[in-house]
Structure formats: structure tokens, C-alpha cells
Amino acid sequence: MAAEKTKQLPSVWARQQREPDQPALSRASIVREAIVMLDADGIEALSMRKLGARLNAGATSLYRHVATKDELMELAVDEIVAEIAVPPAGGPDWRAAATEAAASFRATALRHPWLSSVLGQAGLAYLGPNLMSFSERLAALFTAAGFPEPGRAIDTLLSYVIGMSTTEAAWLTTVARSGETEADFIARLMPAAQQAAAEHDHLAESYASPPADPVEIRDSKFAYGLEVVLDGLALRLAQA
Amino acid sequence: MAAEKTKQLPSVWARQQREPDQPALSRASIVREAIVMLDADGIEALSMRKLGARLNAGATSLYRHVATKDELMELAVDEIVAEIAVPPAGGPDWRAAATEAAASFRATALRHPWLSSVLGQAGLAYLGPNLMSFSERLAALFTAAGFPEPGRAIDTLLSYVIGMSTTEAAWLTTVARSGETEADFIARLMPAAQQAAAEHDHLAESYASPPADPVEIRDSKFAYGLEVVLDGLALRLAQA
DNA sequence: ATGCAGCTGCGCACAGTGTGCGCAAGACCT
DNA sequence: AGGTCTTGCGCACACTGTGCGCAGCTGCAT
Numbered sequence: 001m002a003a004e005k006t007k008q009l010p011s012v013w014a015r016q017q018r019e020p021d022q023p024a025l026s027r028a029s030i031v032r033e034a035i036v037m038l039d040a041d042g043i044e045a046l047s048m049r050k051l052g053a054r055l056n057a058g059a060t061s062l063y064r065h066v067a068t069k070d071e072l073m074e075l076a077v078d079e080i081v082a083e084i085a086v087p088p089a090g091g092p093d094w095r096a097a098a099t100e101a102a103a104s105f106r107a108t109a110l111r112h113p114w115l116s117s118v119l120g121q122a123g124l125a126y127l128g129p130n131l132m133s134f135s136e137r138l139a140a141l142f143t144a145a146g147f148p149e150p151g152r153a154i155d156t157l158l159s160y161v162i163g164m165s166t167t168e169a170a171w172l173t174t175v176a177r178s179g180e181t182e183a184d185f186i187a188r189l190m191p192a193a194q195q196a197a198a199e200h201d202h203l204a205e206s207y208a209s210p211p212a213d214p215v216e217i218r219d220s221k222f223a224y225g226l227e228v229v230l231d232g233l234a235l236r237l238a239q240a
Numbered sequence: 241m242a243a244e245k246t247k248q249l250p251s252v253w254a255r256q257q258r259e260p261d262q263p264a265l266s267r268a269s270i271v272r273e274a275i276v277m278l279d280a281d282g283i284e285a286l287s288m289r290k291l292g293a294r295l296n297a298g299a300t301s302l303y304r305h306v307a308t309k310d311e312l313m314e315l316a317v318d319e320i321v322a323e324i325a326v327p328p329a330g331g332p333d334w335r336a337a338a339t340e341a342a343a344s345f346r347a348t349a350l351r352h353p354w355l356s357s358v359l360g361q362a363g364l365a366y367l368g369p370n371l372m373s374f375s376e377r378l379a380a381l382f383t384a385a386g387f388p389e390p391g392r393a394i395d396t397l398l399s400y401v402i403g404m405s406t407t408e409a410a411w412l413t414t415v416a417r418s419g420e421t422e423a424d425f426i427a428r429l430m431p432a433a434q435q436a437a438a439e440h441d442h443l444a445e446s447y448a449s450p451p452a453d454p455v456e457i458r459d460s461k462f463a464y465g466l467e468v469v470l471d472g473l474a475l476r477l478a479q480a
Numbered sequence: 481a482t483g484c485a486g487c488t489g490c491g492c493a494c495a496g497t498g499t500g501c502g503c504a505a506g507a508c509c510t
Numbered sequence: 511a512g513g514t515c516t517t518g519c520g521c522a523c524a525c526t527g528t529g530c531g532c533a534g535c536t537g538c539a540t
Contacts, residue, residue, distance in 0.1 A: 025517075025518075047496080047497065047498085048392050048497080049496085049497080049498090050497080052519095057518070057519080058518065058519045058520070059497095059498085059499085059519090060498095060499070060500085060501095060519065060520080060521095061395055061517075063498095063499070063500090063516045063518060063519095064516080064518070068499080068501090069498065087258060089502080096316045107368060111533085116360050116361075117360045117361045118355075118360075119360060119406070119410070120356050120357045120358075120360020120361065120406050120410060120414070121283075121356075121357045121360065121406075121410060122410055122414065125410070125411055125414050125429075127433060127436045129436070132436050132437060132439075132443060132466070133440065134441075136437075136440035136441070136442055138442075139270065139440075139442035139443060139446065140442055143242065143442055144482065149464075150442070151446055152461060152464045152465070153468075155461055155464075155465060156400070156464065156465035156468045156469070158403070158468070159401055159404035159407065159465055160396070160399050160404035160465075161398050161403070162403035162406065162407065163399035163401065163402035163403025163404070163406065164395070164399035164403070165400070166359070166360050166363070166402065166403065167359075167363050167402065167519060168361070168363075168405065169363075169398065170360060170361060170362055170363030170365070171365055172358070173361070173363075173365065174362065174365055183389075189334075189365075192367060193367060196367045196369070196372050197372060200372060200373065200375075200376035200379075201374075201376070201380075202376055202379035202380055202383055202390070203372060203375055204375050206379065206391055220394060221395055224392045224395075224396065225395060225396035225399055225400075226390070226391075227472070228393075228396045228402070228469060228472035228473055228475075229469060229472055230470060230472070231471070231472040232468035232469055232470070232471040232472035232477050233466070233477075235466055235468075235471050235472075236468065237359050238304055239359060265488075265489075287525080287526065287527080288526080288528080289525085289526080289527090290529065292490095292509065297489070297490080298490045298491070299489075299490090299526095299527085299528085300489085300491080300492095300527095300528070300529085300530095301489045301490060303527095303528070303529090304487080304488060304489070308527080308528080309527065309528090316507095409482065
């Protein structure tokens with residue numbers, strides 16, 4: 001038993017060579033695997049122990065490459081931000097470009113729903129390289145479009161996109177935790193919602209409509225709000 | 241020592257009457273005290289044990305009134321939502337009313353920065369009574385203003401407000417954790433930020449401007465984006 | 481007056497969490 | 511050949527949420 005624990009057998013044959021192309025443990029591999037776990041089981045399922053086990057390592061071994069779990073999350077967020085596509089600046093249609101960037105942000109946030117949880121706690125004060133270049137590309141886009149205060153326009157657009165995506169991601173997480181399909185979950189929630197809304201005229205009416213395809217509803221809701229924001233921004237641009 | 245633990249002395253005189261006006265433990269008092277702790281020390285400082293201790297009760301006693309910690313958070317959120325003021329519907333100026341509601345939401349979110357963390361994880365699927373009446377009042381406001389699709393207008397506005405408030409709250413939480421004033425924290429962060437932005441032309445320029453009053457900056461940033469969204473909504477209203 | 485049922489609070493215990501510390505073993509440079 | 515540096519790991523600590531069963535109080539039925 002003690003021999004098992006020390007794992008150090010006297011025979012050389014028992015000791016296997018380490019694979020050189022398998023970098024064992026590295027910051028990159030840790031972050032990559034953390035993202036896999038986060039995507040699969042959500043934010044509260046990620047623990048250093050489980051992550052270590054997934055990497056054939058002890059929990060505390062990870063701390064050689066990552067100062068703290070919070071730092072790990074920062075790295076994971078920055079890694080994900082790289083997935084957001086921002087069209088190059090200088091194109092003829094800034095609105096189309098902004099729409100594309102917004103859609104890419106939303107798609108990324110929905111692909112990794114835990115991202116919103118982290119943003120809610122830590123915001124965008126991360127300074128990671130991918131986040132910086134994301135911001136830079138947005139700044140280039142809006143500057144080229146002629147906005148006198150591109151920073152404000154970006155903050156406005158991003159606030160909308162973050163708010164809507166966060167709400168959606170939280171909803172999808174709740175649905176996923178229930179183990180049901182979205183339609184089933186809605187159907188099960190409906191009576192409670194209608195009862196809670198019974199005292200409120202406008203809400204009751206809005207709950208009265210028959211259920212439609214939830215995915216389509218969310219898509220068109222996002223598109224509607226995005227158009228509203230872009231209309232407002234276009235007004236600012238025209239005034240400049 | 242054993243006598244201390246059982247706390248049950250044989251003498252009647254030692255046993256003090258329970259104050260009847262002190263309801264000992266109740267769902268309301270638990271939620272109230274939880275909010276106090278959340279406001280004071282943030283979301284990660286709230287534990288059932290500490291909360292119980294604050295109420296002169298054991299940790300597990302709370303579970304008689306609250307099913308789980310998550311449920312406690314739901315109750316706390318709904319309690320806070322009651323603080324958001326929405327002007328009555330039917331006034332002459334829907335924009336002013338919407339602005340007021342948005343400002344009240346933001347002020348509430350900044351007064352209780354942990355709220356954003358919870359929203360990021362659970363969204364608005366709560367169905368609490370205060371949240372329902374909040375939604376109802378918004379619906380009344382936008383319906384009275386004449387919006388053909390008040391739900392979409394509300395979702396758009398709320399997404400912007402949530403996104404901006406969440407970002408702000410997260411930033412303020414980070415600042416608060418540092419123990420410095422916001423200005424000091426910014427000053428300390430500046431070199432790192434400038435270095436990270438060095439490779440990016442537009443960002444470097446935006447970081448080059450001298451530091452201004454951060455509170456004023458945030459206020460005007462919020463107001464700018466709000467006007468943008470309301471302009472976009474006004475356009476929809478005019479087209480109807 | 482007596483007994484019984486239900487409610488409240490609590491201590492114990494379990495299975496987990498993040499992470500500091502010190503040790504062993506290998507890698508690499510001198 | 512020796513010394514320094516890096517990497518992984520086991521142990522331990524202080525803490526978390528919460529299920530379980532027990533003790534005492536309250537109020538109602540007999």
C-alpha cells in the first residue's frame with residue numbers, strides 16, 4: 001500500500017518514459033480543458049480537483065501554471081473572446097459590419113453560457129490580449145464609420161448585446177439544468193407564470209398568446225433590439 | 241462544558257422568556273439580513289453559517305424557512321427589485337418616464353452590486369411578485385405610450401440597461417475589492433492598460449486622454465447610450 | 481388536566497471546495 | 511559531477527451547502 005502510494009518501484013522497467021509530444025501540463029492545456037468542462041457541465045461543475053483529474057494530474061499541480069482559479073477563469077474568458085469575429089474596418093456598410101459583430105458575440109455567448117456568469121462578476125476589466133484586439137477592431141470599425149465618439153457608440157452597442165446575451169444564456173442554462181427541451185420546460189412553467197401574472201393585466205395578455213418556436217422568438221427579439229440600437233447610432237452619425 | 245452545550249439549566253430562573261416581538265427566525269428576517277450581508281461584503285462572503293450566526297441561529301436552522309441557498313438568492317433578488325421605481329403609465333412624456341425607470345434600475349443595481357452576478361447566472365426567470373409587478377408597470381407604460389409591440393421595446397431597453405449596469409457593477413466590485421479609491425485604482429491600472437494597448441492604435445489613443453472624474457464619465461456614458469436606445473424606440477413609435 | 485401532534489432550532493456529519501506548504505524527482509546548465 | 515530550477519503531488523486547513531435525527535416549545539383535542 002505504501003509502495004502504491006510512493007509509486008516508485010525499484011525496477012526501471014516499470015517506470016515508463018514520458019511522452020515528449022504530450023506536454024503533460026501547461027497553461028494552455030489547462031485552459032483548454034477547463035473550457036471543455038465549462039461548456040459541458042456549466043460553471044459550478046468546474047473544480048480544480050476535477051480539472052486535475054481530467055488532465056491526469058493532482059488538483060494542486062495546476063497551481064504551478066495558474067495562480068488561482070479566478071486567474072484561470074480570466075484566461076478562459078480571453079480564450080473564448082478570440083472566437084468573436086469582428087469584420088475589418090473601412091467596409092462600405094458599417095451597419096452590416098456591426099450587425100455581424102453583434103451576432104458573433106451573441107453566438108459565442110450562447111455557445112459558452114458560463115461566459116455571462118463570469119462577465120457578471122468581473123466585467124470586461126480583463127486586459128487579456130484577445131479582448132484587447134477585439135476592442136481594437138471594434139474601435140477601428142466605428143472610427144472608420146465616422147463616429148465622432150466611437151467609444152460611446154461601442155459601449156452602447158456592447159451593453160445591449162451583453163445584456164441580451166446574458167439574459168438568454170441564463171435562460172438557456174436554467175432550461176439545460178432542468179433536463180427538458182426548451183418547449184417542454186416552457187410548457188411546464190406556463191401555469192405558474194400565468195398564475196403569477198393573473199393580477200397584472202398586461203402581463204396576463206402577453207402570456208395568453210400561444211407558444212411559438214422559442215429559438216425563432218429569441219432570434220427575432222435580438223434582431224429587433226439590435227436594429228433599434230443601430231438606428232439610434234445612425235442618428236448620431238448623421239448629426240456628425 | 242457539557243452543561244454549556246445543552247444550555248438547559250435545571251433552574252427555571254436561568255431560562256429567560258422569549259421576546260414575543262422578536263420573531264426569532266422568519267423568512268422575511270432571513271432575507272433581510274442576507275441582503276445586508278450581500279451589500280456589505282459581496283456575494284462570495286455570504287454563507288449560510290455566517291448568516292445564521294448573524295441571526296443568533298445555527299446555519300441549518302435557516303433551512304426551516306428557506307429550501308436552499310439558491311432559493312434565498314431568488315427571494316433576495318425579488319426583494320431588491322421592489323426598490324426599482326417605474327413611473328405610472330399614461331403620463332404625457334413616455335421618454336421621461338422610461339428614462340426615470342432606467343435610471344432607477346441602474347441606481348438599484350449599483351446600490352446592490354451582487355444583483356448583477358445573480359442575474360448573470362439566473363436571469364429574469366424568477367416569477368417573484370415584485371418582479372412581476374415591475375414588468376407589469378413597464379408593460380403598462382409602453383402600452384400607454386402607443387408601442388405596437390411593447391414587449392420588444394421593453395426587452396430592448398432592459399437589455400441595454402442590464403448590460404450597462406452589469407458592467408458597471410462588476411467594475412465597481414473589482415474596485416471595491418482592491419480597497420482603493422476608484423481614482424487610485426485606475427491610476428495603478430493605467431500602465432498595464434497602456435502597455436496592453438500599445439500594439440493597438442485606436443485603443444492607445446483612447447487611453448492617452450487624461451483621467452477625468454470616473455463617476456461623471458459613467459453617468460454620461462449611461463445617459464448617452466440610453467438616449468441612443470430611446471431614439472431608436474421613438475423611431476419605431478413614430479412609424480406605428 | 482393530559483396527551484398528542486406539529487413546528488422550530490440545533491448539533492453532527494458528509495462530501496465536497498480552493499489553496500498553502502514541503503518534499504521528491506527529473507531537466508538542464510555549468 | 512554537481513548544483514539549481516522546474517514540475518508534480520500528497521497532505522492539511524479552513525471552509526462550504528445541506529440531509530438527518532433529536533430536543534423542546536406551542537396549541538389543539540380529549
